[in-house]
Amino acid sequence: xxxxxxxxxxxxxxxxxxxxxxxxxxxxxxxxxxxxxxxxxxxxxxxxxxxxxxxxxxxxxxxxxxxxxxxxxxxxxxxxxxxxxxxxxxxxxxxxxxxxxxxxxxxxxxxxxxxxxxxxxxxxxxxxxxxxxxxxxxxxxxxxxxxxxxxxxxxxxxxxxxxxxxxxxxxxxxxxxxxxxxxxxxxxxxxxxxxxxxxxxxxxxxxxxxxxxxxxxxxxxxxxxxxxxxxxxxxxxxxxxxxxxxxxxxxxxxxxxxxxxxxxxxxxxxxxxxxxxxxxxxxxxxxxxxxxxxxxxxxxxxxxxxxxxxxxxxxxxxxxxxxxxxxxxxxxxxxxxxxxxxxxxxxxxxxxxxxxxxxxxxxxxxxxxxxxxxxxxxxxxxxxxxxxxxxxxxxxxxxxxxxxxxxxxxxxxxxxxxxxxxxxxxxxxxxxxxxxxxx
Amino acid sequence: xxxxxxxxxxxxxxxxxxxxxxxxxxxxxxxxxxxxxxxxxxxxxxxxxxxxxxxxxxxxxxxxxxxxxxxxxxxxxxxxxxxxxxxxxxxxxxxxxxxxxxxxxxxxxxxxxxxxxxxxxxxxxxxxxxxxxxxxxxxxxxxxxxxxxxxxxxxxxxxxxxxxxxxxxxxxxxxxxxxxxxxxxxxxxxxxxxxxxxxxxxxxxxxxxxxxxxxxxxxxxxxxxxxxxxxxxxxxxxxxxxxxxxxxxxxxxxxxxxxxxxxxxxxxxxxxxxxxxxxxxxxxxxxxxxxxxxxxxxxxxxxxxxxxxxxxxxxxxxxxxxxxxxxxxxxxxxxxxxxxxxxxxxxxxxxxxxxxxxxxxxxxxxxxxxxxxxxxxxxxxxxxxxxxxxxxxxxxxxxxxxxxxxxxxxxxxxxxxxxxxxxxxxxxxxxxxxxxxxx
Numbered sequence: 001x002x003x004x005x006x007x008x009x010x011x012x013x014x015x016x017x018x019x020x021x022x023x024x025x026x027x028x029x030x031x032x033x034x035x036x037x038x039x040x041x042x043x044x045x046x047x048x049x050x051x052x053x054x055x056x057x058x059x060x061x062x063x064x065x066x067x068x069x070x071x072x073x074x075x076x077x078x079x080x081x082x083x084x085x086x087x088x089x090x091x092x093x094x095x096x097x098x099x100x101x102x103x104x105x106x107x108x109x110x111x112x113x114x115x116x117x118x119x120x121x122x123x124x125x126x127x128x129x130x131x132x133x134x135x136x137x138x139x140x141x142x143x144x145x146x147x148x149x150x151x152x153x154x155x156x157x158x159x160x161x162x163x164x165x166x167x168x169x170x171x172x173x174x175x176x177x178x179x180x181x182x183x184x185x186x187x188x189x190x191x192x193x194x195x196x197x198x199x200x201x202x203x204x205x206x207x208x209x210x211x212x213x214x215x216x217x218x219x220x221x222x223x224x225x226x227x228x229x230x231x232x233x234x235x236x237x238x239x240x241x242x243x244x245x246x247x248x249x250x251x252x253x254x255x256x257x258x259x260x261x262x263x264x265x266x267x268x269x270x271x272x273x274x275x276x277x278x279x280x281x282x283x284x285x286x287x288x289x290x291x292x293x294x295x296x297x298x299x300x301x302x303x304x305x306x307x308x309x310x311x312x313x314x315x316x317x318x319x320x321x322x323x324x325x326x327x328x329x330x331x332x333x334x335x336x337x338x339x340x341x342x343x344x345x346x347x348x349x350x351x352x353x354x355x356x357x358x359x360x361x362x363x364x365x366x367x368x369x370x371x372x373x374x375x376x377x378x379x380x381x382x383x384x385x386x387x388x389x390x391x392x393x394x395x396x397x398x399x400x401x402x403x404x405x406x407x408x409x410x411x412x413x414x415x416x417x418x419x420x421x422x423x424x425x426x427x428x429x430x431x432x433x434x435x436x437x438x439x
Numbered sequence: 440x441x442x443x444x445x446x447x448x449x450x451x452x453x454x455x456x457x458x459x460x461x462x463x464x465x466x467x468x469x470x471x472x473x474x475x476x477x478x479x480x481x482x483x484x485x486x487x488x489x490x491x492x493x494x495x496x497x498x499x500x501x502x503x504x505x506x507x508x509x510x511x512x513x514x515x516x517x518x519x520x521x522x523x524x525x526x527x528x529x530x531x532x533x534x535x536x537x538x539x540x541x542x543x544x545x546x547x548x549x550x551x552x553x554x555x556x557x558x559x560x561x562x563x564x565x566x567x568x569x570x571x572x573x574x575x576x577x578x579x580x581x582x583x584x585x586x587x588x589x590x591x592x593x594x595x596x597x598x599x600x601x602x603x604x605x606x607x608x609x610x611x612x613x614x615x616x617x618x619x620x621x622x623x624x625x626x627x628x629x630x631x632x633x634x635x636x637x638x639x640x641x642x643x644x645x646x647x648x649x650x651x652x653x654x655x656x657x658x659x660x661x662x663x664x665x666x667x668x669x670x671x672x673x674x675x676x677x678x679x680x681x682x683x684x685x686x687x688x689x690x691x692x693x694x695x696x697x698x699x700x701x702x703x704x705x706x707x708x709x710x711x712x713x714x715x716x717x718x719x720x721x722x723x724x725x726x727x728x729x730x731x732x733x734x735x736x737x738x739x740x741x742x743x744x745x746x747x748x749x750x751x752x753x754x755x756x757x758x759x760x761x762x763x764x765x766x767x768x769x770x771x772x773x774x775x776x777x778x779x780x781x782x783x784x785x786x787x788x789x790x791x792x793x794x795x796x797x798x799x800x801x802x803x804x805x806x807x808x809x810x811x812x813x814x815x816x817x818x819x820x821x822x823x824x825x826x827x828x829x830x831x832x833x834x835x836x837x838x839x840x841x842x843x844x845x846x847x848x849x850x851x852x853x854x855x856x857x858x859x860x861x862x863x864x865x866x867x868x869x870x871x872x873x874x875x876x877x878x
Contacts, residue, residue: 005684005842029682031648031839049650076839080682105682106810108839132835135647144649148604155594165587167850169869170609170657171622171672173876183610185624185633187671188661192876194624194633201869204878208574209470210583211488218609218657222627232626233610243468243519243544245444371545392878396571400470400515400547403444411606430608430640437612437631439643439831 008080008103014046014053017095021085028053028097029080029105031136032073033117042070046081046097047136050270054091055081055099062099069102076108076116076133124425131430131439142271143427146264147415151216153263154237157256163212163239168201170194170218174389181222183232194220197408199340200393202240203369206404207396212241216411226434227313228423229361229413233432237414240406246342246352246368249405250328253356253364254286256409257326264418277420280325287327291350294329297322310336311362320360326417329355329362339379342368356409358417366407373397447519447542453485453492456534460524467492467536468519468544470575471512472556481509485520485536486575489709493530494520494538501538508541515547515555515572563864570869570878581710582866585703586854590655592702593676596695602651602678607640609633609657613828622661622671633659636847638779639832641679642808645843646835651680655850665873666752667862668800668852672871676853679845685781685791685807688844689767692795692803693725695848696765703857716859719764726766730789733768736761749775750801759799765856768794768801778818781807795848797856805846812836 010029017026030048044055057070073079083097090096113129114122116136127134134140158165171187172195182193198215205213219236239252261279265272272278289297298305301318305311311319334343334351342352356364370376376397380387387394415427425431430439449468456465469487483494496509512518522536529535552568553561555575566573573579597604610626611634621632637654644652658675678691700718704711711717728736737744740757744750750758773782773790781791795803809815815836816826826833854866864870869878 005682005687010682029841047648049648078839078841105842106836106840109837112838113834129831130834132643132646133838135644135649141648144605145603151604152594152598155591159591164584165590166583166868167657167674169672169871171659171871171876183624183626185622187622187876188663188873190876204571205574205868207571209486209488209580210574218606220610224627233608235606243444243449248444392568395552395569395878397545398548399551399572400517401545402468402517403544429605429644432608432610434627437610437626437629439834 010080014048014051017053017085017097018093019087019095022087022095023084025082025084025100026097027080027082030078031116032075032077032079032108035070035073035075037071042067044070044073046079049141052092054088054093054096055083056086056088056091056096057099066099066102069104070099073102073104074108074110076112076136077104078106078108079104124423128425128431128436129439135429138274140426142268142274143415143419143421144429145271146268146275146419147411147427149264149268150260150415150418151237151411153260154256155214155216156263157259158212158214158239161212161252163214163241164210166202166205166210166213166215167217168195168198168205168215170220183220183222196221197236198238199338199408200390202238202406203340203401203404204393204396206240206242207399207401211243212239214239224434228425229416231412231424231428231431231433234428235411237409237411238406240404242402242404244405245403246330246354246366246405249366249368249407250288250330250354250356251285253366253407253409254282254284254326254328257286257356258282258284260414260418275419275421277418279418282326286356287323288330288354289323289327290331291329291333292331294319308333308335316357316360316362319357323357323359326356326358326363329357337367339383339385340367340369340376342370352405354407356407358413361413361416363413363417364407364409366405368403368405371397371401371403373401449519452489453487454489456492456524456536457532458526458534461526461534462523464521464523464539465536466519466521469517470555471514471516471518471547474509474512474514476510481506483509483512485518488580491531493527493532493535494522495525495527495530495535496538505538505541508543509538512541512543513547513549515551515575516543517545517547518543563862567864567870567875568878574868577713579865581707581713582854582858582860583868584710585707585714585858586850586866588703588707589699589854589857590676590850592699593695594653594655595702596698597653597678600651600691602653602680603649605641605644605649605652605654606656607634607637607644607654609659620661622659635660636675637677638777638847639829641677641845642779642840642843643832643835645679645681645810646838646840650682651678653678663873667864668855670851670863670867670870670872673867674850676848676850677845679843681841681843683844684842685769685793685805685844688805688807688846689727689769689793689795690724692805692846692848693721693723693765693767696725696795696853697721697723699853699857714858714860716857718857721765725795726762727769727793728762728766729770730768730772731770733758747772747774755796755799755801758796762796762798765795765797765802768796776806778822778824779806779808779815781809791844793846795846797852800852800855802852802856803846803848805844807842807844810836810840810842812840 033045033047082101083099088096353367472484472486521540522538527535771792792806
């Protein structure tokens, strides 16, 4: 049985074509990247996911009909080319294809809405409007190759360390952390919300005895931010584990970061080269900077901040100027962290919460959590929230909730640190912000 | 640096405790599963994620204080137990722990809202209301161990076959397939919807040159169904690949199914045993039954169905009674499939769409897609939809869209086939249906 493509199947990706294939007949499939017609000879560059190959058509050696077909090729049309590999000193990778059949699978309209080569710098909004062409550029798709590798490396890390993948609901009846930053949704005759974090659910899984869980999924925040670090839909890498404390949770996080750095470095050589980015392993344990010391350091740079305040953007920048690579901020004031964060026993104004920073950006937040029902009710009340609306969450703490800790790591921000881009929109295929809902 | 748990850390999971550890001191952490106080001796069963271990306290050999502490233990309290391993013919796995320190990490209130042992059969609604306790039961958490393994096996399959993971947006400006089954959401000052499928986005990725992509993520459908096979929030395993047709797409799907069956069989032995389920490899290619023949077969069983109709539940059941395991239904009428499905060239009333069935349940739908802009506009119009509202999708077909095919596989339904449960709610931690939004 053959389907619609009949006998036509790609035999090689461009990256796998080399001198070992000389004189062999192959089929490549891809896009017409460039055409140079020198009269006596025509060069066509064909592009696929990972690279380019030169098709060379010397007018004297090629059938007239095929030659005329090649002359009519349009930039960015999709083609299949059957031909023979030949060595060539003038071709970019030392080999070229002498074509014998060309099939135009889909012709591209002209002119193109944007230039698909890396040559022209377009505004991010123009690029996002024509994202399907933008993604054909090596410096753009390299970011997503690295992101894909990061996600797979992360999951492999969790699996190797005995974590179970869970899928928690994104349609929820009430706020996670009591914030107002929720998207309301009409759920049949009721109102519901989009989950801003799997926090409460992954904690319930601890009471369910799952011991170590992870989830990589969408989170939704109705924040009005318009910055280079916020989006309204993001991917969160979440983990939660029982019988461990905040120190253990930080150990897990820094091991993950280093594993990802190794995997991306080994498997995404070309993408890193395209982005001119080199990744460095961080020595474990990562530096752990207490909030109190951070405040002193920030003040020393002339940025005013008082103990108990969250870090302003200016404060983050001042700190980022003094700290290298990845580091933890620990000992956060209890009051500015969510209600489920465990306070320090001796100094209850401080907590067992931590942030993982990369230079001046927070990429992860975590903590040892409160596992005692009573303390949790107290904290919820202190935050001005109503414990009744946390009923199905609180119930899980009443009948055998183990001590537990965990963190959430922003996949998109983590990708920023791995690729060196400074706008989070660069790390998301189809970003969602206040102004953008399409494509 | 030590955190809140001080020096207490689990040394062994119960499943790793065996005769090789005799006379060794270990620490286990888990829940009090059962207590039997025979006066002269007390047996306590401790449960963790993967099993049980017996703690044996002979009153003459144990300190009075410790003994009194053991007597006060409550069912489902969370404990850490330090003790010595001893061989025991009366213990379930040939070894037991003689305790020397017990730390109650969190006491469980009594009475429990439901029985956490497998002994009592509770209604699904009662169980879902107290899901955190329900999940402590081996026959319940086995389903999720299998689901987690299935997901990881699936991703590994994609990675090994050169697919890139993508994350497409769940907040969308308009309907995917023009249906009315969308949840509306208030997106700042605008209306938006929750994605019912990544279909249009994964197709756009083909135009972006990504060649082979996969995504495993939530989909949301505002269907009013109240069946054992539908939920309003589900996990969809999606793949799309360029330069392949429907036959290739089916090949990929059946290879994936068999890989998952092998991985689950090897890695989830205990869970399959708990569920009394045996998985059988299906011979490749899976049986491919043409829609026309299926209609004849269904009619032969006295269930009336006319050519051109979608399969009713009765029709699916009739078919499921005649077919074993996994099989493909091919050659679907074009008219009952979505607009993006490629019609058969010679017989345009039939299409290149297929469903993967497991007995009487559709678990996957796929097709070769239309890649020609004009044909797509025509089909959208034929369905009574407005091409203008598909603007940012259609644009991707105008400038170099390769031929492509793909499918979506319902992760929850696939889990039903792997675990043998017949209510999809059993395969979802916190299911969402018309009536249920909590926990």
